[in-house]
Amino acid sequence: MRERASVVEGGRPAGRRTVKDVPFVELSGGRVQGVVSSGSDVERVYVSFVESGGGYSCCTNNNRPCGGLRGAPCKHIHELVDEAILQFGAARVAAYLGVADGPPPEDARTLLGGLRGDERKESPGVVFSRFLSYLRYCELQARPGTVLEMGWFAP
């Protein structure tokens, strides 16, 4: 008989993120995408993605191209993928990018090393606005009291 389980484990982050360096990362539309802080300028962030098949992009939120892209994913994209692995686990990130064979890659270098793709030119607007709506979670107000519905979500 199939087990009638209401509460299952799952959805725990694989490790602790460093939001100072990578404030936002998500798996969406076949891409690992997000926002990476500039190492040198506190006013600047990079909007980056790498997609299934290996296409990638990195530019500032004001749409200036990243100087680190020289025919291959830059360090921002590596940081982004490393944080994705911490958040979602290597196996899920690899599967999402279509690298499902073999053992899960241990870091971004291994994972990105197995992908071959070209630079994509895209406006950072969509990912950046998803980042802003992600930040909205820090401001949302909940009704005080036990939220009974959370009984289905063990940690």
Add this chain to the structure above:
Amino acid sequence: MVRAMNALTTLPPGVDEALGLAGQLDDALLHGFARLGDEHRDRLEALAGVFEGSPLGPAVAEAVAAVGRSEFVARSFLTLASARVALLGAAHDALLAQAREALGRPSPPAEEPTPRPAAGSAALLASSQQWLSELAIAGLSHLEETTVAPFAATLENLQADPDLTGLAALLTGFVNELMRHAPASKSASLPSFRWGDLWSAAMVRTHQVPGSPTFREAEGVLTPLGLDVQAHENFACFVLYGLFDDGEARTVRVPFSGYKVDAIAGAEAWDLFGDVAEPVLKALDGRKTLRVARAELRADGDLILRSPPEAAGAADPFGLADRLTATPPPPALYRHPVHIAEPVKLPRGHGLPIATERIPDGSELTKDVAGEATELIGLLRFDRGGWRVQPLCAGTRKKYAIAGGELTAARKKLKNRSLDVLKERSSRLLRGS
């Protein structure tokens, strides 16, 4: 007490059947109502047969007939969800009665707060109902990222309305989980019973806006029993179970609830709850009681702290355990075995399995600590077709272990605080862009 727990090895009559009938609907939900085969139709008709003669009977029969003719209206799915919720609600009542009889504990009456008119949220609720219907028509085993993504805008609006926190927290967790499994065709196994739970619970909650429980102001001494951690990527509900004495002793839940981002988890998530939470964590660490003033004692068993409590004397949860009381059951629409959390003190050799799925990473009260305890305070839970226990407090030779006792030490090790960093990023970027 061991004999009392032995009384729980046989389920009350009807519970297994109710869970089985729910599973029939889950099969159709997974398969998709747009592609029901004869065997699914037969099973849905059997489900309708069970409701014959009950108030839901005619509506369930009509809904089953309609989906059988491939007429897919949201009302039919709402009715089918209500049927599943009614089955699980009946199972909840039977199981809770069994537990309380075994414990010799009277059941406090339930309060049924009057639902509020949907008014401004009516369109939002209808939109959620529509999306849930589409999920059922397509079938959860055919789930794609594109099935879920269009619901994002509605979900954002639900989250923005604090009166709809329960539904929004539920749907946010459900959506996250569906996304994790998409495309479902590539998933080895899908949690069908759980998804049946989440889908039907969300569906019935699109029907009305919950009312508020009544409360009175209270002050007294709170003895912590341990922490129940419930969380998904975007919401945390931490519930401290405790014995609250304001002249009369009773079991209370002290809840801390709020939205969060996925990057904030574990010990760090307590940053959401500020000054009021800090003394609570310190009391768990130091095995202290708390003096509570001007708190809100609700009829549903919640004790809402409005100001930081003060540390008081040494806590003795095991010494007070015979004063544990039952908390009131939820309103009828919200009853489900998953919400049973009956506080109990158990001796060694109680024989119940440990609900390991409810133990958070890093907890000092691990499965092993609970297994070796000389005595145990825990929450009696029901899942996977049987009773189990979620440990709160474990007696050991020296100091007892308590769920949440590790958090103060864990929080001292955190360096930069994610919430502060994100708020800083947010203000800088919103201003700069």
